[in-house]
Amino acid sequence: MTVRSFLKDRCLLLILHGVCMCLLAVFLRLTGYGTANIGLVLIFWALILAAWMGTAYIQRRSYFREAEQILERIDKRYLLGELLPDSFRLEDKLYREMICRSNKSVIERIRRVEEEQKEYKEYIESWVHEVKAPITGIALVCENGRRKADTERTAVDVREAFGTVSLENQRLENYVDMVLYYARSEEVYKDYLIQETKLWEVVYEVLEKNRLLMIQNQVRVEAAAEELVYTDRKWIAFILNQMLLNSVKYRSEQPVFYIYTERGKNGVVLVLEDNGAGIRQEEIPRIFEKGFTGSNGRSHERSTGMGLYLCRKLCGRLGIGIRAESEYGKGTKMFLEFPISNYISR
Amino acid sequence: MHIFVVEDEPVIRRELKILLENAMYQVTAPETFDAVSRKIQEARPDLVLLDVNLPEVSGFDVCTQLRMEMEVPVIFLTSRTDAMDELTGILKGGDDYITKPYQAPLLLARIGAVLKRTAGAKDKEAVRLLHKGAVLDISSCSLSFQGQNIELTKNEMKLLHLLFLRAGEFVARMDLIEYLWENQIFIDDNTLSVHVARIREKMKDIGIQDFIETKRGMGYRV
Numbered sequence: 001m002t003v004r005s006f007l008k009d010r011c012l013l014l015i016l017h018g019v020c021m022c023l024l025a026v027f028l029r030l031t032g033y034g035t036a037n038i039g040l041v042l043i044f045w046a047l048i049l050a051a052w053m054g055t056a057y058i059q060r061r062s063y064f065r066e067a068e069q070i071l072e073r074i075d076k077r078y079l080l081g082e083l084l085p086d087s088f089r090l091e092d093k094l095y096r097e098m099i100c101r102s103n104k105s106v107i108e109r110i111r112r113v114e115e116e117q118k119e120y121k122e123y124i125e126s127w128v129h130e131v132k133a134p135i136t137g138i139a140l141v142c143e144n145g146r147r148k149a150d151t152e153r154t155a156v157d158v159r160e161a162f163g164t165v166s167l168e169n170q171r172l173e174n175y176v177d178m179v180l181y182y183a184r185s186e187e188v189y190k191d192y193l194i195q196e197t198k199l200w201e202v203v204y205e206v207l208e209k210n211r212l213l214m215i216q217n218q219v220r221v222e223a224a225a226e227e228l229v230y231t232d233r234k235w236i237a238f239i240l241n242q243m244l245l246n247s248v249k250y251r252s253e254q255p256v257f258y259i260y261t262e263r264g265k266n267g268v269v270l271v272l273e274d275n276g277a278g279i280r281q282e283e284i285p286r287i288f289e290k291g292f293t294g295s296n297g298r299s300h301e302r303s304t305g306m307g308l309y310l311c312r313k314l315c316g317r318l319g320i321g322i323r324a325e326s327e328y329g330k331g332t333k334m335f336l337e338f339p340i341s342n343y344i345s346r
Numbered sequence: 347m348h349i350f351v352v353e354d355e356p357v358i359r360r361e362l363k364i365l366l367e368n369a370m371y372q373v374t375a376p377e378t379f380d381a382v383s384r385k386i387q388e389a390r391p392d393l394v395l396l397d398v399n400l401p402e403v404s405g406f407d408v409c410t411q412l413r414m415e416m417e418v419p420v421i422f423l424t425s426r427t428d429a430m431d432e433l434t435g436i437l438k439g440g441d442d443y444i445t446k447p448y449q450a451p452l453l454l455a456r457i458g459a460v461l462k463r464t465a466g467a468k469d470k471e472a473v474r475l476l477h478k479g480a481v482l483d484i485s486s487c488s489l490s491f492q493g494q495n496i497e498l499t500k501n502e503m504k505l506l507h508l509l510f511l512r513a514g515e516f517v518a519r520m521d522l523i524e525y526l527w528e529n530q531i532f533i534d535d536n537t538l539s540v541h542v543a544r545i546r547e548k549m550k551d552i553g554i555q556d557f558i559e560t561k562r563g564m565g566y567r568v
Contacts, residue, residue: 129399132425133355136447140361143450147368150521173447180427193429204530209449211527215520221532234427254536 001064006057017049063087078106121183128180135173142166167212174245178310181238185313197233199225199270203259206240210248217248219255227261227268229338235314236336239322240272242307243334247274249303250296250332270336279326287324288312347461350391351375352382352408353423354400362395369454379403383411391418393461396440398424398431406438413439419464421456423448451528475510477568480554482510494552502545504529505538509558509568518565542566 007014021042028038066085071077081100087093142162149159184191203225207214214221247257251274258273279287283294291305315322321337349371353359359375366373374389376382379400386394386408394412398405409420422435425446435443441460444453475482480491487503489496498506508525509517519538526533533541542558549557559567 129425129427132446133358136425137355137357137361139447140358140365140450144361144364144368147365169447191429193432205452207530207532208452208528211524211532214532215523215527215534218534218536219532220534220537223530223532232429234429255534 001057001061003057006060007053010053017045021045063092078103078110124179124183128176128183131176132173135169135176138169139166139173142169163212163216167216170210170213174241177238178242178306181235181314182306182310185310185317191232193232193234194230195233197229197231197236199227199229199261199268202233202237202240203270206237206244209241210244213248217251217255219248219251219257221257221259223259225259225261225270227263227270227338229268231318231320231338235318236320239311239314239320239336240270242311243272243336246307247272247276247332247334250274250277252276252331264337267337267339270338272334272336273331274333275331278328278330278332279324280328281326284324284326288322347393348372348374348389348391349457350386350389350394352379352386352394352400352405353397354379355397365450365454366457371457383408383415386412386418387415393457393464394418394420395457396420396422398422398426398435406434409435409438409440419460421460475507475513477510477513478557480549480557482506489549489552491549491552491554496548496552498545498548501526501531501533501541502548504531505541506545506568509566513568516559516561516565516567520565522565 024045025038025042028041063085067080070083070085071080074080074083081096081103084092084096084099087096142165145162146159146166149162200223203223207221207223244257248255254275256275258271260271260273262269262271277296280295283292286292287294288308288311289305290309292309293303293305296303312322315336319339321335321339323335323337324332325335326332347370349366351359351362351366351373353362353375356377359377363373363375374391376385379402382400382403396405396409400408405422405424409422412418412420419441420439421442421444422440423444423446424431424435427445432443441464442456444456473483473485475484480489482489482503484503484507487498487500489498489506504526505522508522519535523533523535523538526538542560546558549555557568561567
């Protein structure tokens with residue numbers, strides 16, 4: 001609030017005073033007062049007016065400054081109405097009440113949206129758990145079917161059909177998992193079980209899980225992850241799974257993956273190296289963005305652009321670094337950096 | 347070995363039963379779950395597979411009741427994946443906790459591990475396999491023939507292991523690869539051929555000829 005804007009705001013009042021002063025001067029002149037007397041009266045009037053305006057200005061300014069500071073300090077700014085400084089002025093009071101009422105409706109709306117979101121999230125989670133039962137059922141039927149086809153020497157295509165269903169089922173499972181982890185990614189802290197994790201066990205688990213897919217695609221893997229880290233095993237398995245599926249998706253003619261650990265300055269790094277399609281240099285910074293599919297994503301199987309986005313998000317919550325290096329047409333290296341694990345472990 | 351399966355989804359129950367029976371376990375899988383902990387006590391199984399979400403009762407409670415009476419090993423099966431549940435499962439006295447959808451080999455491996463841990467040494471797998479005069483020694487990772495001995499790598503060892511176990515029949519390449527993957531050897535089709543060629547070379551050194559037969563498009567046989 002500047003003096004100028006304050007005066008501009010009060011200009012009607014000032015004009016009124018000006019006009020009144022003129023009229024008084026004319027009246028006094030007609031009733032026969034001398035110029036000196038009239039001048040004195042007018043000067044006093046002007047002084048009193050100036051003093052009045054001055055205090056009003058200072059008062060208003062400090063009031064709004066205070067309000068401004070409160071607004072700066074609070075993190076939920078829509079609560080301003082409750083915190084505005086008291087003022088004897090009627091207008092301030094009315095505005096304050098109105099702000100309060102408006103805020104209340106905003107708060108109610110936010111509450112409602114939050115509630116809806118929470119319900120939706122809970123529904124998604126319970127749905128995921130429910131849908132896992134039939135997925136398990138299908139997986140078991142396929143496994144038994146494949147074994148039966150083996151022992152009873154049934155036609156090869158029966159076995160293959162079970163294999164295909166099983167693969168599709170696994171894809172389904174992965175998509176379902178992505179939904180679950182997406183729903184949970186906001187609240188990782190609720191679902192943490194930090195424990196000593198043998199990286200090779202996680203690597204083997206993920207490879208084992210995808211063995212059908214990888215054997216079918218003629219992938220050879222050399223895995224040697226010999227480090228211990230302290231982290232949540234389940235989340236790491238999910239992240240690694242996404243990375244591995246990407247490597248399979250963008251594989252070369254003769255796919256070979258290397259999975260190994262390195263001891264970096266700040267902890268343990270798990271590396272997944274493939275000899276696949278690679279990523280264009282200019283696209284590397286964007287691969288972790290939501291919905292980014294890139295030229296690979298468009299030319300290969302359809303890609304959702306969610307996998308790596310989720311990975312980065314989860315890594316962020318777990319305090320793990322994730323990055324990629326790639327040479328286009330030659331292959332990609334994905335790095336998971338577990339911080340200071342040797343500091344805790346030994 | 348007797349396994350008691352508590353699972354309310356009919357399909358999963360049926361398929362689990364088939365899977366476990368194929369793996370040479372004796373299986374009991376009731377279809378109703380009233381007084382299930384009493385049923386388990388009466389059946390005296392060696393292991394219980396317990397679903398957490400049962401109609402009316404919770405698997406955790408069943409486990410608690412069970413624990414008051416007997417020390418049978420319990421593996422929880424569940425579709426819930428929160429850390430809290432896993433913790434509860436372990437605190438309630440479960441020996442392992444497997445989330446759906448589980449991989450059959452993984453499930454069997456975990457069952458095997460728990461049984462081994464709790465029942466002490468179950469019958470050990472044979473450490474020496476004999477076929478056509480050749481002896482595969484699993485503990486020392488070697489193959490001997492007429493007094494001569496060669497060392498094998500882990501990969502060659504596992505490969506021969508399956509062939510010896512199914513001696514006399516053709517083992518499909520796919521089966522071999524899958525078996526190797528289940529044993530943490532992640533190879534592809536070409537590498538398999540390379541390994542077989544290497545084994546043949548080694549065998550030649552100690553005088554075993556034409557031991558491994560190849561059938562195009564089918565697989566290998568010893």
